[in-house]
Amino acid sequence: MPKSLISIHDFSKEEILHILEIAAEFEKNKSQNILAGKVIACIFFEPSTRTRLSFETASNRLGARVIGFSDTGNTSITKGESLKDTIKMVSNYVDLIVMRHPLEGASRYASEIASVPVVNAGDGANQHPSQTLLDLYSIKQTQGKLNDLKINMVGDLKYGRTVHSLLQAMSHFSPNFVFTSPDELMLPSEYKEWLDGKGIPYTETRQLSDHLNDSDIIYMTRVQQERFTDLMEYEKVKNFYRLEKSMLDNVKPNMKILHPLPRLNEISTDVDDTKYAYFYKQAENGMYVRMAIIAYLLGYK
Amino acid sequence: MENLSEKHLKVSAIKNGTVLDHIPAEQLFRVLDILKLRDCKNQITIGFNLDSKQYGKKGIIKIAEKFFEDDELNYIALIAPKATVNIIKDFVVVEKKLLSIPESVIGAIKCANPVCVTNHEKIQTSFRTTVKDGEVLLKCHFCEKSTSNKEIQIVTNNR
Numbered sequence: 257m258p259k260s261l262i263s264i265h266d267f268s269k270e271e272i273l274h275i276l277e278i279a280a281e282f283e284k285n286k287s288q289n290i291l292a293g294k295v296i297a298c299i300f301f302e303p304s305t306r307t308r309l310s311f312e313t314a315s316n317r318l319g320a321r322v323i324g325f326s327d328t329g330n331t332s333i334t335k336g337e338s339l340k341d342t343i344k345m346v347s348n349y350v351d352l353i354v355m356r357h358p359l360e361g362a363s364r365y366a367s368e369i370a371s372v373p374v375v376n377a378g379d380g381a382n383q384h385p386s387q388t389l390l391d392l393y394s395i396k397q398t399q400g401k402l403n404d405l406k407i408n409m410v411g412d413l414k415y416g417r418t419v420h421s422l423l424q425a426m427s428h429f430s431p432n433f434v435f436t437s438p439d440e441l442m443l444p445s446e447y448k449e450w451l452d453g454k455g456i457p458y459t460e461t462r463q464l465s466d467h468l469n470d471s472d473i474i475y476m477t478r479v480q481q482e483r484f485t486d487l488m489e490y491e492k493v494k495n496f497y498r499l500e501k502s503m504l505d506n507v508k509p510n511m512k513i514l515h516p517l518p519r520l521n522e523i524s525t526d527v528d529d530t531k532y533a534y535f536y537k538q539a540e541n542g543m544y545v546r547m548a549i550i551a552y553l554l555g556y557k
Numbered sequence: 558m559e560n561l562s563e564k565h566l567k568v569s570a571i572k573n574g575t576v577l578d579h580i581p582a583e584q585l586f587r588v589l590d591i592l593k594l595r596d597c598k599n600q601i602t603i604g605f606n607l608d609s610k611q612y613g614k615k616g617i618i619k620i621a622e623k624f625f626e627d628d629e630l631n632y633i634a635l636i637a638p639k640a641t642v643n644i645i646k647d648f649v650v651v652e653k654k655l656l657s658i659p660e661s662v663i664g665a666i667k668c669a670n671p672v673c674v675t676n677h678e679k680i681q682t683s684f685r686t687t688v689k690d691g692e693v694l695l696k697c698h699f700c701e702k703s704t705s706n707k708e709i710q711i712v713t714n715n716r
């Protein structure tokens with residue numbers, strides 16, 4: 257079975273650091289034709305324009321050609337073809353598969369039946385490891401290091417998969433966490449117990465103002481309506497936090513605001529022009545990190 | 558070797574086979590499912606809602622001429638950890654099996670996550686078990702979500 261990237265746990269600390277290193281190389285030299293003659297499939301069983309464009313551009317900048325579909329509207333999948341048959345067929349055509357699927361575990365399953373590496377570009381609310389790696393890359397880029405940082409995660413800490421993956425990945429680098437969330441969206445106890453087991457310190461608060469001024473990274477998240485079964489619950493929390501420029505007067509000079517995008521109302525647009533806003537650059541970084549993931553899994557870096 | 562005295566037998570004895578006793582009554586049918594006994598052609602006698610000092614009401618299952626692998630029996634530990642397993646030869650208990658929580662569980666139970674891929678495609682489920690505060694957690698190999706043994710559903714052929 258070729259090496260795939262399905263969950264952030266699939267990469268060791270060394271591999272994570274290696275990916276960040278090659279990504280930095282790709283940022284310096286954005287087009288490298290090392291995958292000329294290769295074909296990469298981007299198969300998206302649910303639409304995600306942002307992620308798909310990032311992977312497709314990454315593939316193109318490496319010189320590979322891209323095939324695929326952006327949703328299952330006009331494919332044989334709507335005619336009832338099994339995931340197994342689709343993956344078996346596609347993996348005979350291409351050198352690597354990038355896959356997004358609404359069902360959790362679909363990418364893991366695909367990686368076990370495919371003859372080529374699979375990159376998970378999101379399986380429901382489960383994992384989205386390229387997002388985690390680009391978050392790490394952006395943290396390192398803005399702080400010059402990954403070790404001993406205070407990371408303040410804000411918003412939906414209950415359902416937010418980016419938060420869960422990021423805190424697990426950051427655990428390699430002796431972080432100090434702040435978890436800012438409404439009571440309804442607090443970090444699940446399994447993650448707190450996991451941090452306790454690793455001896456990683458954290459504090460929890462409802463107030464966004466509590467730890468704005470002593471954090472190195474403010475990691476804002478969107479409250480995603482689709483994760484809620486109870487719409488009343490969603491209405492109560494959807495606009496709970498709003499980060500505005502006026503709140504940033506006393507923050508640390510090195511502080512940067514990250515957000516996996518798209519945002520709703522949680523970051524006011526007047527923040528965009530401050531030196532603390534980093535989310536557009538963070539999205540750009542996604543391309544370099546995805547170039548690094550693809551090149552690494554295909555054995556070129 | 559203990560001889561099963563007549564007065565304790567509310568369910569008729571078997572000559573050779575396996576007796577599963579001390580099953581909490583509400584778990585009886587799930588034990589039948591986890592051992593795939595719905596498809597079994599052997600003679601099976603079942604006692605349901607029998608009085609029990611330990612549980613109030615218990616269940617007992619006697620399967621004639623059938624002897625299970627330890628791996629199969631250990632699946633019972635997930636839903637009825639205090640169940641006892643006696644192997645009967647010529648009406649005599651020749652062996653008492655100790656149940657232990659299996660490290661992995663393949664195919665026997667459903668993932669509790671409704672959006673797990675295993676609930677939508679023909680995929681054999683696979684779990685790793687951990688024990689926490691007396692509760693067994695089964696972590697799905699695919700969706701990475703944990704199911705408590707208190708809420709597990711058995712894969713049956715009726716579905």
Ligand SMILES: [Zn+2]
Nearest residue numbers: 668673697700
């Ligand atoms: Zn599952």
